[in-house]
Amino acid sequence: MVVFALLIINKAGGLIYNREFHSGLNKLSSNDLLILAGTFHGVHAITRSLTPHRWLPESESSPAGKATGIEVLESSTFRMQCFQTITGTKFLLFTEPHQPNIDAILRRIYELYADYVMKNPFYTVEMPIRCEKFDRGLDGFVKAKA
Amino acid sequence: MATPHSLHHEGPQKPPPSTTLPLRQHPQQQPQPTQQTVQALPVQPATGLRYPSSKKTIYDRNINRSKTAELSRAAFAYLFIEMIGYAQRRVKGVADLEKRLNEAGQPLGHRLLPLLLHRLPSPPPRPTRILPLLQFITTTLWRHLFGRPADTLERSAANAAEYMISDNEPLVSQYISVPREMGNFNAGAFVAGVIEGVCVGAGFEVEGVTAHGVAEQGGGEGGMWPGKTVFLIRFCAGVLEREEGLGKGM
């Protein structure tokens, strides 16, 4: 299994965490990564509003709450899965194009985040994540899978 | 007989141990204050505390009711975050913060001592010797708080008044990553406060109980127990004197 990288974007579109597990994607400067996170945040919101279901009459379309932005993006060299929490934090996981079980991986990463970031008294919500135990947990999990 | 008497004078700054003792000796009397509380209800409405309409407050319940009950670890973690945040508000450094957490833990120890002693199968008298007290802490208290006994209990080779309890994975710091600027802060200071409360409550004055992180070296990244913590208990000279006297009397 190859997991290239993980980005976490807060609900305002700011990059609060980035981690490379495996080389394969271009190395970006931290400034470029910030731009990328901001761009993705905007595009994500647009893709949610672009849904063709809005052309349908009210009664026939899906409930508005179900509308999501980008969940999966595919390119010829990688696959990016985006998981958005109900509070608007986005987890972007970059993997190989045919990586199986990404949902389970993201779920586990979210658990690690809930435990070692949100339950850390020294973490300020929406700010960059600097939690040693979160890093270690991710390493242990991703490397154990590899 | 003279030893406990002198103890009261030795530690005037600590709450007198006698306050906790009657509770243990007459546990049946506990419901009494409860009745008063409930009766006083209509007189003082909106105090911020809410009482169930059935008038079944926590004091009306059987004292053993929550004996085997478990609490959510996440609930504790979030509460603990707020405690640390609160303690951090008016402190000037790591030592100050640890002191405040220690103080927050002390009342807990004071209250747990009689409750846990009462719950033991055949309630023994309160520990009067150091070793039974420490064993009470490492087994009964630890099991009650963390669901398992402490990992080791040692006596310091350098100082006879110092004892060390170690926990390989303290629950309180399970989710905590200490930022670099906080240096060697250890959230175990809160547990140290609980230990201090138990010791003082049982009549063992201490100079202090402190928590120290001692990550083991070797054995992979950061050792096998990166969160290993040692609780250092320093008893006062008077306690040691009494211990000696009791030993001779035996």
Next chain:
Amino acid sequence: MVVYSFYIFDRHTECIYSRRWIPTRPLSASSKTIRPQSGSSITSNGDTGPAVRKGFSKEDDAKLIFGTVFSLRNMVRRLGGDEDHFISYRTGEYKLHYYETPTRMKFVMLTDTKTNNLRVVLHQIWANLYVEFVVKNPLSPVEHPGGIGVANELFEMGLDSFIVRIIQSSNLSPFNTNDNTEIRFSSLNTLN
């Protein structure tokens, strides 16, 4: 398989062709295979359809889609290198397929979420319909500002029957969309 809409953008970022298919049967959980029907329900350029709920005009829609694919394409290139291609993205409600020709024209199609990759299909629309009926049309201008010369009769007819065939073949064997598509398309060519 459901096809919702289709767009072509030229190298000047202008939308030169767009087409929207609105399902005529009500969407419900059981009917996952609504398909556009050629004929009266197809709304070609300009017509906004009977049931516009909210939001944007067709022009705004096209601009937003262009902005989205442009941003994502740049993001993919930045991460994966210049040789990388943005292929598709999927939300909870629809999937967007993308194909860029060597001449930097962009073909975009929106479908339901369960559709397999349509890169090949978009390539075929470009190679076999756009090149055949628009580029090779002597009456069509070289550039198509405002979409002039793209929506000619042959191209639209070809597109319609091509889409209908893709949908039919995918409904017959949903696990083999791409393979079937090519077969169907070659038969379409012989018909023409």
